[in-house]
Amino acid sequence: MFPPSFSLQLIQNFGLAAQTAARMAQDDPVLLALQTSRRLPHSLQVRAGWALSHLPGVGFHALGAQIQGLDFPDDAQAKLDAPIDSAAGFVGGIARFQRRICVEVAISYGLVDWRDENLPLITRARAAWDTGAVSEAIALAQTAGADSYAQRLLSERELLTAPLSCFHVSETKRPSFLSSQGKPGRESLTAIHLLTNSLPATQSGYTLRSQRLLEAIGQRGIQVKAFTRLGYPVMIGVLTAQKSVRVGEVLYRRCLPWRLGSTHFVRLRQWIAATLATLHRNKVAQGGACVVHTTTNYPNAIAAQSIAQALRAPWVYEVRGIMEETWASNKKTAHSRADAESSERFALIRARETEMMQRADHVLTLSGVMKNLLVQRGIAAEKITVVPNAVSNSLFALNLSPVEARAQFNLPAEGFWVGSVSSLVDYEGFDTLLRAVALLRAKGQDARALLAGAGTARPGLEKLAVEIGLELGKTAVFLGKISPEQAYTAHQTLDVFAVPRKNVQVTRSVTPLKPIEAMALGRPIIVSDIPPLTELIHNSVSAPVGLLAEAQNPASFATAIERLAHNQQLYDELTLAGREFAQTRTWQHNGLVVEEVYRNLVKECLGE
Numbered sequence: 001m002f003p004p005s006f007s008l009q010l011i012q013n014f015g016l017a018a019q020t021a022a023r024m025a026q027d028d029p030v031l032l033a034l035q036t037s038r039r040l041p042h043s044l045q046v047r048a049g050w051a052l053s054h055l056p057g058v059g060f061h062a063l064g065a066q067i068q069g070l071d072f073p074d075d076a077q078a079k080l081d082a083p084i085d086s087a088a089g090f091v092g093g094i095a096r097f098q099r100r101i102c103v104e105v106a107i108s109y110g111l112v113d114w115r116d117e118n119l120p121l122i123t124r125a126r127a128a129w130d131t132g133a134v135s136e137a138i139a140l141a142q143t144a145g146a147d148s149y150a151q152r153l154l155s156e157r158e159l160l161t162a163p164l165s166c167f168h169v170s171e172t173k174r175p176s177f178l179s180s181q182g183k184p185g186r187e188s189l190t191a192i193h194l195l196t197n198s199l200p201a202t203q204s205g206y207t208l209r210s211q212r213l214l215e216a217i218g219q220r221g222i223q224v225k226a227f228t229r230l231g232y233p234v235m236i237g238v239l240t241a242q243k244s245v246r247v248g249e250v251l252y253r254r255c256l257p258w259r260l261g262s263t264h265f266v267r268l269r270q271w272i273a274a275t276l277a278t279l280h281r282n283k284v285a286q287g288g289a290c291v292v293h294t295t296t297n298y299p300n301a302i303a304a305q306s307i308a309q310a311l312r313a314p315w316v317y318e319v320r321g322i323m324e325e326t327w328a329s330n331k332k333t334a335h336s337r338a339d340a341e342s343s344e345r346f347a348l349i350r351a352r353e354t355e356m357m358q359r360a361d362h363v364l365t366l367s368g369v370m371k372n373l374l375v376q377r378g379i380a381a382e383k384i385t386v387v388p389n390a391v392s393n394s395l396f397a398l399n400l401s402p403v404e405a406r407a408q409f410n411l412p413a414e415g416f417w418v419g420s421v422s423s424l425v426d427y428e429g430f431d432t433l434l435r436a437v438a439l440l441r442a443k444g445q446d447a448r449a450l451l452a453g454a455g456t457a458r459p460g461l462e463k464l465a466v467e468i469g470l471e472l473g474k475t476a477v478f479l480g481k482i483s484p485e486q487a488y489t490a491h492q493t494l495d496v497f498a499v500p501r502k503n504v505q506v507t508r509s510v511t512p513l514k515p516i517e518a519m520a521l522g523r524p525i526i527v528s529d530i531p532p533l534t535e536l537i538h539n540s541v542s543a544p545v546g547l548l549a550e551a552q553n554p555a556s557f558a559t560a561i562e563r564l565a566h567n568q569q570l571y572d573e574l575t576l577a578g579r580e581f582a583q584t585r586t587w588q589h590n591g592l593v594v595e596e597v598y599r600n601l602v603k604e605c606l607g608e
Helices: 004-027 029-038 042-053 058-068 074-081 089-108 121-131 134-144 147-161 205-219 264-281 298-311 323-329 334-341 344-359 368-376 393-397 402-408 430-442 458-467 484-493 514-520 531-537 554-566 568-582 587-606
Strands: 190-195 223-230 244-247 250-255 290-295 315-319 362-365 384-386 416-421 447-452 476-480 496-499 525-528 546-549
Touching: 004 029, 004 147, 029 042, 029 058, 042 058, 042 458, 058 074, 058 089, 074 089, 089 121, 121 134, 121 147, 121 334, 134 147, 134 344, 147 264, 147 298, 147 344, 190 205, 190 264, 190 298, 205 223, 205 250, 205 587, 223 264, 250 264, 264 298, 290 298, 290 587, 298 315, 298 344, 315 344, 315 587, 323 334, 323 344, 334 344, 362 368, 362 587, 368 384, 368 531, 393 514, 393 568, 402 484, 416 430, 416 484, 416 514, 416 554, 430 447, 430 458, 430 554, 447 458, 447 484, 458 476, 484 514, 496 514, 496 554, 514 525, 514 531, 514 568, 525 531, 525 554, 531 546, 546 554, 546 568, 554 568
Parallel strands: 190 223, 190 290, 223 250, 290 315, 315 362, 362 384, 416 447, 416 496, 447 476, 496 525, 525 546
Antiparallel strands: 244 250
């Protein structure tokens, strides 16, 4: 039997979820359908998409294809190109409804030109916003009389353009570690972390890095206070969420109010105020030093700066990606990506992100490549510390053979297996890997592919595997979403770990976490020849730890796989070098680096 407090929290969560769903239904109904479908198990998601695609009506066909991760259907494109049906009555109403769904889906594929004056104003507004034409989208929405949608867009622009003073929360009491008696000792430091999401509700490279880094900081004797964004994880469908959840040694505090603010601007201020209230109740920063630490993107940074100002504490901005490039990379076509990269929204995000880096007391980032990019944006090199992705010391003790690990997943023992443990998204380039495996099998070699993880690209990858002659579950295995512990076993099922990322803007700056884990687990790696991965292979502390292959070139990846399959000496040399390199990239060492950053900032604030 659940306690009364749980029942009350459940009622509160249902209210939050209903508010979120109602807003999305009004502002972006197709996104609501997609987000709902993505909460389903993969098999049910595919079935739901298949069922929709077999209902009568091109709108359902288009939505079903999108849920399944397939291309925009031809019949939907024909409907999109046809004149708007003005027929009256029931039949005409159905036709217009189907076309509306079709257009909404087409917007997300980048197939609708917001400049087309034959389209309804609200459709043009949605398409303009998706493209990044911020001012035009707002003007079109206002002209269409879509007041709620226009207000949402205005609010999002406000986050990107408003003076930071607009986000500061006025208070009657402003605690400060500077006013405490005596100087804070090493044991009295508190790190306040503001996070977008976290384990266990979200499993991703972001949440795993957060968990490991927070554990390492805590092991240095620092008090860690971790807060996730307003409404999370209820807003992604976790209706049983509590006010806090402990994962290992880390306690994550949730900000789950009875009611969400009406706009992004208001909700951000709401998160800032709620976090400060919690900190004040817990008397954080009274009698000891504190540092505020957040991760990309700019709403988190705005919140961190406001909270740090209220506490009169320094703050750290951990730049884990280039946000405007990540946004543009999600566009479906090369044309829509190019439009996004030249858009007002791209420029506004870039300007706001740069401003927040400049305002932070210190910046952390993932690699030397990314540090150089930030310096090019005007951030002082001495203000940036590289804290790379790393591994836990416990991984070095895991030593399953590929055959032993495969048995735990009921996989065939035979074959030379190459694959990855990753989110299945387009820019990861796993289509290249599948094609490489198919090339090797066509030559008579028993190469096999394994991909562990979930993501929007999975349905398309499975379809591709069948088309190129791979057998699902045997020569092309998709494990789906697995736990962090299972991920380590999945690594060990492989003979070679592959990172076939595409050579696109978003991948040319960020180094993924998983190849470091593969090295620690004794697996050589093959990666695309893009800057952060090249930096990883040819590092300054060990011999080369893997092979480079040409990005988006299946033949090049096939050649690299073949080399490792038939050259045991090379295989062993890369395995040894990889383990040696991974031993220099541990979370424990990162915890020491971050502690030093914190303590130096505290000394600067104290004028030492």
